[in-house]
Each structure stands twice: as structure tokens, then as C-alpha cells.
Amino acid sequence: METIHIYHTNDVHSHLENWPRIKQFLAEKQETHLQTNDDVFLFDIGDFIDRWHPFTEADHGKGNIDLLNECQYTAVTIGNNEGVNLPFDDLNQLYDHAQFDVLLANLYYQDGRYPNWVKPYKVYHTKKGTRVGVIGLTAPFPHLYGLLGWKVTEPITELKKWIKQMKRESDFIILLSHLGLHEDESIAEEFPDIDVILGSHTHHFLEEGELVGETLLGAAGKYGHFVGHVTLCINEQKMIITKDAALYKHSELPSVKNEQEQIDAFFTKGKSLLNQKVTTLPRPLTTDLFQVTEFSKMLCQALREWCNTDCAMINAGLLLGPLNGDVTVYDLLRICPHPINPCVVELTGDELEKVLWETKKEELVYKHIKGLGFRGTLLGIFVYDQISVNGEIILVDGKELDHQRKYTLALPDMFTFGHFFKDVLPHKEKKYFLPEFLRDILKWKLQMQS
Numbered sequence: 001m002e003t004i005h006i007y008h009t010n011d012v013h014s015h016l017e018n019w020p021r022i023k024q025f026l027a028e029k030q031e032t033h034l035q036t037n038d039d040v041f042l043f044d045i046g047d048f049i050d051r052w053h054p055f056t057e058a059d060h061g062k063g064n065i066d067l068l069n070e071c072q073y074t075a076v077t078i079g080n081n082e083g084v085n086l087p088f089d090d091l092n093q094l095y096d097h098a099q100f101d102v103l104l105a106n107l108y109y110q111d112g113r114y115p116n117w118v119k120p121y122k123v124y125h126t127k128k129g130t131r132v133g134v135i136g137l138t139a140p141f142p143h144l145y146g147l148l149g150w151k152v153t154e155p156i157t158e159l160k161k162w163i164k165q166m167k168r169e170s171d172f173i174i175l176l177s178h179l180g181l182h183e184d185e186s187i188a189e190e191f192p193d194i195d196v197i198l199g200s201h202t203h204h205f206l207e208e209g210e211l212v213g214e215t216l217l218g219a220a221g222k223y224g225h226f227v228g229h230v231t232l233c234i235n236e237q238k239m240i241i242t243k244d245a246a247l248y249k250h251s252e253l254p255s256v257k258n259e260q261e262q263i264d265a266f267f268t269k270g271k272s273l274l275n276q277k278v279t280t281l282p283r284p285l286t287t288d289l290f291q292v293t294e295f296s297k298m299l300c301q302a303l304r305e306w307c308n309t310d311c312a313m314i315n316a317g318l319l320l321g322p323l324n325g326d327v328t329v330y331d332l333l334r335i336c337p338h339p340i341n342p343c344v345v346e347l348t349g350d351e352l353e354k355v356l357w358e359t360k361k362e363e364l365v366y367k368h369i370k371g372l373g374f375r376g377t378l379l380g381i382f383v384y385d386q387i388s389v390n391g392e393i394i395l396v397d398g399k400e401l402d403h404q405r406k407y408t409l410a411l412p413d414m415f416t417f418g419h420f421f422k423d424v425l426p427h428k429e430k431k432y433f434l435p436e437f438l439r440d441i442l443k444w445k446l447q448m449q450s
Helices: 016-035 053-061 062-072 088-094 142-148 155-169 181-190 259-275 294-307 329-335 349-359 438-450
Strands: 002-009 039-044 107-109 121-125 131-138 150-152 172-180 196-199 211-212 215-219 226-234 240-249 277-280 313-314 325-328 342-348 383-386 388-389 393-396 406-412 431-434
Touching: 002 016, 002 196, 016 062, 016 226, 016 259, 039 121, 039 196, 053 062, 062 383, 107 121, 121 155, 131 155, 142 150, 142 313, 142 431, 155 172, 155 349, 155 393, 172 181, 172 383, 181 196, 181 211, 181 215, 196 226, 215 226, 215 240, 215 325, 240 388, 259 388, 277 329, 294 313, 294 383, 294 406, 294 431, 325 329, 329 438, 342 349, 349 393, 383 388
Parallel strands: 002 039, 131 172, 172 196, 196 215, 313 406
Antiparallel strands: 002 226, 107 150, 121 131, 211 215, 226 240, 277 325, 313 383, 342 406, 342 431, 388 393
């Protein structure tokens, strides 16, 4: 009999406050299994980096790769935070010093070649000669990847392309899936040759795994709240006899000596690297979730000017704090940490009116938002540029709204992904601006004004 241990993390999103315990736990487990001569594999299933944290923002994720190296990860796949939140060159160089494999079958250069840092799959060999085939897939956002200079393909198509070859070369197959729980369950039904699917993207966690047919699904939630562990027992014929999944809670892991100092050091290092001065403000810029401020109006105006549109709107909750005195790059990250890009849609006057009246609804103002790149809490009130509402009258650029005319509206991209303004926006063609985030536009505006 042969026992194989697989540890996995996913959707850490640069929550490095949890990393010291995870690092210590993984090192202790690797040492324990070394003593019993068992094989250990360690995988991350994407979204390990997130540019809200100054440690990650400072070098666009390369420091995070050092953390994975220190823990001796076997392989990773990427998530959308690596894939569409980094400029092309930054992603293309992110893994230059990686001491692990990047497995990703559905990402290409636009000419159809795999990047030199990517393998679609790899077959690993245990000490007893068992062949472990591992393939990676990430969620496809073809339009966004295309704007950045990449080509991302449909995951199931890639799986069909590689699965027979992997079956010939492997004794069993593991999928690293940054696709979400629903997709993982569908894949398990359609591809019974996959023995284990380690999942992510939808931030789900499976305390004892989930069996779909004979395929074991494992997932470890988000932010490093859990570390996943799959145990496989293999007989002499290289067949899996048992497969089990478990999760270890971060809060129950042993504490680490000088733990808080290590956590603070990540933050301090990133902050120091982002200490470049942007401008000096003659007066403070304040924020308010429920009132229009000079600051929120400035960001909205900057968005319209950057996108060169007829009008613009933002939500006040995008600004998480005030600015005053000397403003640094770190300060802009602190008050606008969201990986949110500008977007432009073209609306008729009638459609624009529908959107505007919906923004006035109190339930939207007080809506708690998680995901979609938003790193705040409440949406807050909506702020407009070149739009004013006087009673029942809507003015755009000082002229009464023409219901038949077409207007270009600039807005944060999170409102265009199908969760808001469902009667209007989901069906509209969108023009996304990548790789710039809203804080980049704010920096541009502040420097122009100074």
C-alpha cells in the first residue's frame, strides 16, 4: 500500500495575516510525512495574489511567489486575480523565479502558443513509481483577457483535448480548477476519469469533500481560513483504494512565534515600497457614504474625463477614507483598494433614465457588497458627473435628457457583470479599460490638478 498526501490552498487573496500559521503547518506536515516516507503534493488553486494588500501591490505579486517557494509548493494554477488584474508584462513575468510548476491548459498568447512559464498538465512520479497526472484550468473571461493581450479558451474544450493523453500517461488524474463549485460538479459527472478535483473561485469549502460519482471534490474556502488535505491510498496495481478529504481551520492551527510581527512586516514592507509622493493637497478631501463630497465628485469627473464620455457615475462607497497633506501611492491604495476597472456603455436616453432612477433606491444605497472586485462594505449613494436630477427632470451636460438620443456612460466595471441594473446593462456592449484601476485614474487626476 502507498499513501499519498495532497495539501491545497485557494483564494487566499493576499490575506497574509493568515500566512504564518499556514506556512508553519505545511512545514510540519511535510516533515511528518517525510519521516513515514509518504509522498506529499502541495497545490494552490488560484487567486493567491490580490492587489488590495500593499505587499502584493508593491511588486505586483512577485513577493507572493516567494512565499509559495518557501513552502515548497508542487504546482499552482492561476485565478482571475492573477489573470485579469495584472498588466500583460507583469503576469508574463510573475513566475520568473517560481520553484514550482504553473499548470494551466486554457491560457495562451494570442498567437496560440503557451507562455514559456505554463504547462497544460504534468505527470509526477511518486517514490514507488505511481504516476500522478495534474492539469489546471481557470475561469474564462475571454474579452478581458483579450484586452490585456492574452487568449483564454473554454475549459471543457481543453479538458477534452488533454484527458485521453493524460489517462494513458497517468495512474490517476487531479484537476486544479479555478472554475467554481457548479462547474466542478459538472466536470466530475462528464469526466469520470478525473479522480480528484481541487476547486476554488466561488470561495466554497467542503469539510469532508464531496463525492460526485467516484470523483472526490475538495475546496478550502477563502482567505486562508482553511487548508485542505486529501489522502489517497494506492494498492500495488496503482489503483486508488480509498480517498478522503479534510479541512484544517486556520483558527485552530498552532500559533507562531512572533506571529504578529511577521504579519506586520508584510504590511510595512509593502507600505515602504509604495511611499512615492503623488501630490500635496491644499485642503483635505473627505468621504461620506451618504453625501456627495468634493472627493467623490473628483473621482467621478476623473472617470468621465479618462473615458471621454458624455457622463459618468460612481458609488460613494468606493472611497474608503479621506486624504490630506502629502499623498503617496500607498494612500491611494488604502482608500481605493478595489481591482475595479473603468467601463463605458452606450445607452439611449430612456435606458439612462431607468438606470438613474434605480440608483436612487434606498435598498441599493444600503446594499452590502462582497465580490465583483469591491473591497468596501456598503455601496453608498451614487455620484454623477455631467448628470443632474431636478425633481422629475434629468439634465445631461446642462440639457434636458433626450429619450431617443444615445449617451455614453462611464462607470465602474462591477456594475456591468449582471448583478445590477438587470433591465438595461447585461445586454449592452461594454468597453472595458484595462489594466488601469480606479485608483490609477484618481492618481492621474490628482497630479493634473497639482
